Amino acid sequence: MRVRVIIAAAAALLAASCSNSAIEGLRQENEALKAENRKLSLALKEYVEQVDYIYKRPRAPKVVKQPPVLFTDMLLCYGGSPNRGELNVWNAERFAPSVSWTDSKGKERWLFDGFLAIEPRLYGRSGEPENVALANEDLGGMAMSGHKEHWQELIDFWMTPGNGFYALEEAVANAAARLGNPPYKRKVVMNLPDAVIHEYFEDLDSRTAYWGSLDGRELDFANPADRAAACRWFIDTMNEKFRAAGFKYIELIGYYVHSEEIPTPTRGWRWGWKRLDQYLPMVADYLHSQGQYLTWIPYREAASYDRTEELGIDYTWMQPNYYWEGDRYPWEGSMKMITDNGISMEFEFDDRLLGSSRPTQEQRRRFSLYIENAKSSGLYGKRSFTYFQDHDTIRRLALSQDPEDAALREEFFSFVAGNPLRRKVVK
Numbered sequence: 001m002r003v004r005v006i007i008a009a010a011a012a013l014l015a016a017s018c019s020n021s022a023i024e025g026l027r028q029e030n031e032a033l034k035a036e037n038r039k040l041s042l043a044l045k046e047y048v049e050q051v052d053y054i055y056k057r058p059r060a061p062k063v064v065k066q067p068p069v070l071f072t073d074m075l076l077c078y079g080g081s082p083n084r085g086e087l088n089v090w091n092a093e094r095f096a097p098s099v100s101w102t103d104s105k106g107k108e109r110w111l112f113d114g115f116l117a118i119e120p121r122l123y124g125r126s127g128e129p130e131n132v133a134l135a136n137e138d139l140g141g142m143a144m145s146g147h148k149e150h151w152q153e154l155i156d157f158w159m160t161p162g163n164g165f166y167a168l169e170e171a172v173a174n175a176a177a178r179l180g181n182p183p184y185k186r187k188v189v190m191n192l193p194d195a196v197i198h199e200y201f202e203d204l205d206s207r208t209a210y211w212g213s214l215d216g217r218e219l220d221f222a223n224p225a226d227r228a229a230a231c232r233w234f235i236d237t238m239n240e241k242f243r244a245a246g247f248k249y250i251e252l253i254g255y256y257v258h259s260e261e262i263p264t265p266t267r268g269w270r271w272g273w274k275r276l277d278q279y280l281p282m283v284a285d286y287l288h289s290q291g292q293y294l295t296w297i298p299y300r301e302a303a304s305y306d307r308t309e310e311l312g313i314d315y316t317w318m319q320p321n322y323y324w325e326g327d328r329y330p331w332e333g334s335m336k337m338i339t340d341n342g343i344s345m346e347f348e349f350d351d352r353l354l355g356s357s358r359p360t361q362e363q364r365r366r367f368s369l370y371i372e373n374a375k376s377s378g379l380y381g382k383r384s385f386t387y388f389q390d391h392d393t394i395r396r397l398a399l400s401q402d403p404e405d406a407a408l409r410e411e412f413f414s415f416v417a418g419n420p421l422r423r424k425v426v427k
Contacts, residue, residue, distance in 0.1 A: 064342025284312025
């Protein structure tokens with residue numbers, strides 16, 4: 001009995017010893033990992049501080065050659081994706097409130113003089129695949145990237161009689177019948193789909209030779225030259241359709257880079273997935289050879305907002321993002337980035353501007369600061385603006401009978417219609 005007790009006690013001591021040894025080993029390993037993590041954290045902090053110092057150090061504003069003044073106020077018009085329902089119809093009636101406006105004194109005036117046709121996706125298609133992405137990360141990056149035939153669908157949407165650019169031509173012609181011909185043609189810019197490297201943006205194992213062929217050769221988007229070739233095909237196809245339409249009142253002046261940042265290996269998000277900087281300069285060169293321009297609207301402080309000249313981008317309007325985020329993105333910093341880099345700004349608003357709810361009052365306060373800062377910064381009358389609208393805000397504001405909406409409409413539309421830069425537009 002005593003022997004069994006002794007053996008049991010010895011076994012317990014051995015187990016405890018092994019357990020303590022294992023625990024001590026794990027503790028030491030954990031301490032080593034924590035020490036390594038501290039080193040990595042310090043290294044990362046030092047790197048971030050160095051980058052931050054280089055990036056934010058005081059510097060003189062860049063002297064940037066400004067593009068020609070071809071328009072002053074360009075409205076974003078989203079259309080092409082079937083899931084937009086009734087808002088996927090851009091007929092003359094829908095365009096009319098953004099083409100001209102009758103002020104409180106009963107005088108009809110020309111309103112927006114530029115229109116950007118934009119669409120990041122073809123969602124809810126009747127055929128297969130149901131969802132197609134025309135921009136890098138749209139639809140979560142898991143939808144199929146647009147093939148040649150999907151790029152053609154976008155062109156067809158905007159170039160169908162009775163819709164798109166045909167309807168804009170009709171709306172301007174209707175206004176001209178009342179006002180006389182506009183002093184210059186209304187300018188339009190067409191969305192250029194992203195030449196996404198992989199057939200599925202998130203899946204780096206998916207195909208790169210998926211888009212289609214040109215001149216009997218299948219393009220491979222692993223090759224930047226092939227991505228540029230696809231864009232040239234889109235530009236040529238769109239330009240030819242536009243010329244064939246023989247529009248009198250509207251002019252296609254260029255194309256729009258949809259991705260809201262253009263990352264580099266050291267700045268921005270997912271450069272290895274996008275690599276836009278490898279082919280966009282080739283696209284810019286081609287557009288310039290055609291007498292057209294490349295345009296872009298980056299989000300606040302997006303990668304490459306301060307190097308658009310290197311990329312060949314002619315017109316850049318930064319999103320202040322204040323309408324959405326408020327004081328998280330102070331105006332002082334936004335306007336400094338814009339003015340220091342010789343670019344301009346986008347106005348941002350949505351349907352919360354309308355009505356008299358409490359959220360509306362806050363959104364109106366934020367929106368009013370766009371007008372205020374455009375004037376105080378000296379941009380108003382000096383550089384063009386773009387205007388992001390959610391859904392159908394301009395038309396709803398134009399037709400609203402609400403007294404507060406009417407006051408906002410008078411202030412906002414007077415700002416647009418009375419832009420002093422219109423006196424300098426190249427005719």
